[in-house]
Amino acid sequence: MAIKHGKQTYMLSKKIYINETAAIVGPREKDGPLGKYFDQSEREDFGEDTWEKGEAHYVNATFNKLMSKIDVDTEKIDCIFSGDLLNQCMASAIGLKNSGVPYLGLYGACSTMVESMLCASLCIDGGGMTNAVAITSSNFCSAEKQYRFPMELGCQRTPTAQWTVTASGAVYLSSQKSGAPADMKPYINAVTTGKIENYKINDVNNMGAVMAPACASTIISHLNDLSRQPDYYDMILTGDLGETGSNLLCDILRMHDINIEDKHQDCGKLIFDSVRQGTKAGGSGCGCAAAVFTSYIYELLKTLQIHHLLFVATGALISPVMVKQNEDLLGIAHAVSIEI
Amino acid sequence: MAIKHGKQTYMLSKKIYINETAAIVGPREKDGPLGKYFDQSEREDFGEDTWEKGEAHYVNATFNKLMSKIDVDTEKIDCIFSGDLLNQCMASAIGLKNSGVPYLGLYGACSTMVESMLCASLCIDGGGMTNAVAITSSNFCSAEKQYRFPMELGCQRTPTAQWTVTASGAVYLSSQKSGAPADMKPYINAVTTGKIENYKINDVNNMGAVMAPACASTIISHLNDLSRQPDYYDMILTGDLGETGSNLLCDILRMHDINIEDKHQDCGKLIFDSVRQGTKAGGSGCGCAAAVFTSYIYELLKTLQIHHLLFVATGALISPVMVKQNEDLLGIAHAVSIEI
Numbered sequence: 001m002a003i004k005h006g007k008q009t010y011m012l013s014k015k016i017y018i019n020e021t022a023a024i025v026g027p028r029e030k031d032g033p034l035g036k037y038f039d040q041s042e043r044e045d046f047g048e049d050t051w052e053k054g055e056a057h058y059v060n061a062t063f064n065k066l067m068s069k070i071d072v073d074t075e076k077i078d079c080i081f082s083g084d085l086l087n088q089c090m091a092s093a094i095g096l097k098n099s100g101v102p103y104l105g106l107y108g109a110c111s112t113m114v115e116s117m118l119c120a121s122l123c124i125d126g127g128g129m130t131n132a133v134a135i136t137s138s139n140f141c142s143a144e145k146q147y148r149f150p151m152e153l154g155c156q157r158t159p160t161a162q163w164t165v166t167a168s169g170a171v172y173l174s175s176q177k178s179g180a181p182a183d184m185k186p187y188i189n190a191v192t193t194g195k196i197e198n199y200k201i202n203d204v205n206n207m208g209a210v211m212a213p214a215c216a217s218t219i220i221s222h223l224n225d226l227s228r229q230p231d232y233y234d235m236i237l238t239g240d241l242g243e244t245g246s247n248l249l250c251d252i253l254r255m256h257d258i259n260i261e262d263k264h265q266d267c268g269k270l271i272f273d274s275v276r277q278g279t280k281a282g283g284s285g286c287g288c289a290a291a292v293f294t295s296y297i298y299e300l301l302k303t304l305q306i307h308h309l310l311f312v313a314t315g316a317l318i319s320p321v322m323v324k325q326n327e328d329l330l331g332i333a334h335a336v337s338i339e340i
Numbered sequence: 341m342a343i344k345h346g347k348q349t350y351m352l353s354k355k356i357y358i359n360e361t362a363a364i365v366g367p368r369e370k371d372g373p374l375g376k377y378f379d380q381s382e383r384e385d386f387g388e389d390t391w392e393k394g395e396a397h398y399v400n401a402t403f404n405k406l407m408s409k410i411d412v413d414t415e416k417i418d419c420i421f422s423g424d425l426l427n428q429c430m431a432s433a434i435g436l437k438n439s440g441v442p443y444l445g446l447y448g449a450c451s452t453m454v455e456s457m458l459c460a461s462l463c464i465d466g467g468g469m470t471n472a473v474a475i476t477s478s479n480f481c482s483a484e485k486q487y488r489f490p491m492e493l494g495c496q497r498t499p500t501a502q503w504t505v506t507a508s509g510a511v512y513l514s515s516q517k518s519g520a521p522a523d524m525k526p527y528i529n530a531v532t533t534g535k536i537e538n539y540k541i542n543d544v545n546n547m548g549a550v551m552a553p554a555c556a557s558t559i560i561s562h563l564n565d566l567s568r569q570p571d572y573y574d575m576i577l578t579g580d581l582g583e584t585g586s587n588l589l590c591d592i593l594r595m596h597d598i599n600i601e602d603k604h605q606d607c608g609k610l611i612f613d614s615v616r617q618g619t620k621a622g623g624s625g626c627g628c629a630a631a632v633f634t635s636y637i638y639e640l641l642k643t644l645q646i647h648h649l650l651f652v653a654t655g656a657l658i659s660p661v662m663v664k665q666n667e668d669l670l671g672i673a674h675a676v677s678i679e680i
Contacts, residue, residue: 001341002468004418008442010468050665078344079533087427088659089447093536093670102348102533103672104455105447105657107429115444119459126466128342128350193419193442196433317445319428325390330433332443 001126006225008193008218015187016121018171018301018338019178021294022066024058026140026166028279029291032272037295039065044141044166052086055139055168058287059084059095062168063135070172077101077172078129081116083108084137084286085164086146091137095168101133109315110211110240111194112136113169113290114334117311118191120173121336130175137168138285147204147320160206160244162284165271169290186301186309190337192222196317197331204323208245208268208281211314214331215241216252218312222335223258230260234306237297239289239313239333240268242282267292289313301340309338341466346565348533348558352465355527358511358641358678359518361634362406364398366480366506368619369631372612377635379405384481384506392426392434395479395508398627399424399435402508403475410512417441417512418469421456423448424477424626425504427486431477435508441473449655450551450580451534452476453509453630454674457651458531460513461676470515477508478625487544487660500546502582502624505611509630526641526649530677532562536657537671544663548585548608548621551654554671555581556592558652562675563598570600574646577637579629579653579673580608582622607632629653641680649678 002010023038030041045054046061059082067074080099082092083106096103108115116134123129141151143164149155157163177185197214215238223229230236241249246266253260267289268282293311300306317330342350363378370381385394386401399422407414420439422432423446436443448455456474463469481491483504489495497503517525537554555578563569570576581589586606593600607629608622633651640646657670 001466004468004470007415052661052665053667075347083447085428086659087661088425088449088657090657090659090662090667093657094662094667097536097538097668097670100535103536104459104533104674105672107423107445107447109428119444119463122467122469123459123462126341126468127462128344128466129462130344193444195440196437196443198437317428317430317433319426319430321392321427322430322434325392327393327430327434328437330437332445334444 002122008221009190009225011190012121012125014125014175015189016124017174017177017185017187019174019185020066020070020172021298022062022069023167023169023291023294024062024065025291028277029165029167029271032277034271034296037299051139051142051145052090055091055137055142056094058168059091059135059137062170063096063099066170066172074099074101077131077133079104079132081106081120081132081134083112085143108332109317110284110286111313111315111332111334112286114311114313114336117171117336118334121188121191124173124175132173133170134173135170136286136290138164138287140164140166143285157280158205159280160208161280162207162242162268162282163279164285165283165288165291167287167291169294171294184340186338186340188336188338192218192335194218194332194334198328200328202329206244207284207316208242209248210316210329211331212241212245212248212252215249215312215314215333218333218335220256230258230263233263233308233310236260236264236310238266240284241266241314242268244281307340311336311338342462348561349530349565351530352461354465354515355529356461356464357514357517357525357527359514359525360406360410360512361638362402362409363507363509363631363634364402364405365631368617369505369507369611372617374611374636377639391479391482392430395431395477395482396434398508399431399475399477402510403436403439406510406512414439414441417471417473419444420473421446421460422475423452425483448672449657450624450626451653451655451672451674452626454651454653454676457511457676458674461528461531464513464515472513473510474513475510476626476630478504478627480504480506483625497620498545499620500584501620502547502608502622503619504625505623505628505631507627507631509634511634524680526678526680528676528678532558532675534558534672534674538668540668542669546584547624547656548582549588550656550669551671552581552585552588552592555589555652555654555673558673558675560596570598570603573603573648573650576600576604576650578606580624581606581654582608584621647680651676651678
């Protein structure tokens with residue numbers, strides 16, 4: 001069983017292998033710097049008559065893509081851990097309603113990809129599960145409609161605003177390594193649970209500032225709990241802080257004498273060429289960290305270009321109603337340590 | 341570590357003690373048949389200027405009530421598992437933002453109370469956690485506003501409609517029994533994960549019909565997985581099927597030659613006197629199963645009036661947008677087996 005270290009971190013007793021991944025993205029993501037790494041690209045609406053149904057279609061297609069890439073029957077999947085940004089997590093529920101697999105719904109805003117990998121890892125390590133799928137999604141159009149303004153208004157965006165990624169990403173996690181015996185697969189060996197952080201920020205166009213303190217807190221806890229230095233990792237990958245949040249993260253960590261600048265990458269910065277694509281501070285949404293990790297980063301791991309990865313997905317626990325009621329916007333970040 | 345039985349059930353290797361509970365309810369719940377069992381009752385808005393802030397206040401106060409009843413510092417709580425019905429689960433996030441405890445957000449609609457107890461149990465059993473809190477909430481006014489009609493309209497309700505319970509309930513789970521050595525505490529010893537069920541129902545005023553098939557499916561899986569008969573249990577407690585859903589559940593199970601009528605109770609039916617209180621088919625909402633279990637049912641267990649309980653919370657995975665877009669309404673149910 002897992003062993004708790006410090007206040008928030010669990011060292012797993014098993015290697016939880018990331019045996020396979022799948023990512024399906026929208027046209028803007030396909031056109032971005034990581035375009036060639038994704039399994040498939042589709043229209044924003046994926047041929048459906050609403051954006052919400054389109055997002056659910058992304059989830060469904062990504063799950064099916066993952067299952068087609070692995071030689072495992074859905075009967076062998078013990079549980080799906082899933083969530084998204086839509087009200088009542090409808091993209092996950094609709095997208096997976098025909099899977100026939102036990103389903104645990106999660107909500108961690110944009111931190112959901114790592115939250116689901118974390119929960120799945122703990123449940124596989126000691127909870128009696130063997131195989132699980134973690135999957136999340138987001139969609140630019142359904143998110144704009146729900147969180148910001150009707151698409152038809154064509155509203156301008158502030159420089160700190162982020163662009164919700166249209167994508168779904170999925171990982172197949174197992175305590176058993178798949179493939180030939182000589183194949184190397186990345187595995188999760190430690191997880192760090194996040195706490196809600198409140199820096200009393202209420203600018204809804206600056207999610208990076210909401211999430212950066214939570215991200216810093218989780219990274220500090222992770223390093224302290226395991227007595228590790230940032231040097232332990234080849235890459236510290238944050239979910240979707242974007243340009244503004246990434247700068248803030250490095251600033252906050254520097255105040256704690258932690259320097260991660262030479263190994264820090266952010267999924268929100270990686271997925272778009274923000275100057276050419278006009279995506280302001282970068283990508284965001286559950287699908288951002290999910291799609292970047294399951295494509296480009298997974299490739300870096302498999303090809304041994306990185307051996308030790310700390311993957312920290314960050315979420316802004318906000319709702320439009322909270323914003324209207326002048327509540328502080330809250331941040332959270334969960335982390336998984338991945339090695340190969 | 342837990343052992344998987346059948347397709348959906350996990351027998352825990354440890355007793356996960358339900359060491360303490362807390363429940364705070366609204367005025368209608370206090371006035372109902374279980375009124376004397378709750379820790380505290382408050383106004384629907386809990387003195388806040390919005391219903392959403394009121395619901396968050398319920399969560400916060402219930403968490404604090406639980407902590408005041410146990411002799412454990414929040415530092416010793418490894419994780420809070422929490423969720424609610426509000427968009428982006430804002431009641432949980434706001435209510436627990438100052439707890440300083442690692443937080444895993446869940447979304448299982450009205451099944452969230454058992455989903456959080458299930459996840460916490462698996463994480464304690466083998467995931468390295470020792471102590472966890474599971475907490476959920478719902479609020480009649482914030483739910484009506486979000487899911488149905490503005491309160492000010494005073495809309496009439498159909499006979500199959502359910503009345504969202506205003507309440508928050510919390511349990512303190514631990515692998516270590518608290519209290520004097522001779523004290524007996526109920527414990528969770530098995531959990532069954534639920535699958536999404538789609539009976540293609542689209543009447544948003546009949547959530548009982550949406551959830552009953554999922555509830556039946558989980559009960560059947562649980563009994564099959566553990567080779568148990570309903571007689572094993574003194575009580576099979578469902579979350580919030582209400583009158584309509586409870587009848588449907590018994591009908592569906594009878595078609596599978598399973599008869600639970602003499603031991604079936606439903607939190608949605610127990611919490612209100614529907615004739616006197618005009619609550620139609622009964623109570624619903626995350627707070628319903630949470631408040632009934634953490635008060636009356638916990639008392640029945642502690643006083644050994646029941647020894648074996650199967651607690652199955654049911655959720656309707658729906659959103660107002662799904663309803664407008666003619667999506668099928670989906671059901672899910674998770675179960676925990678509790679003994680003393």
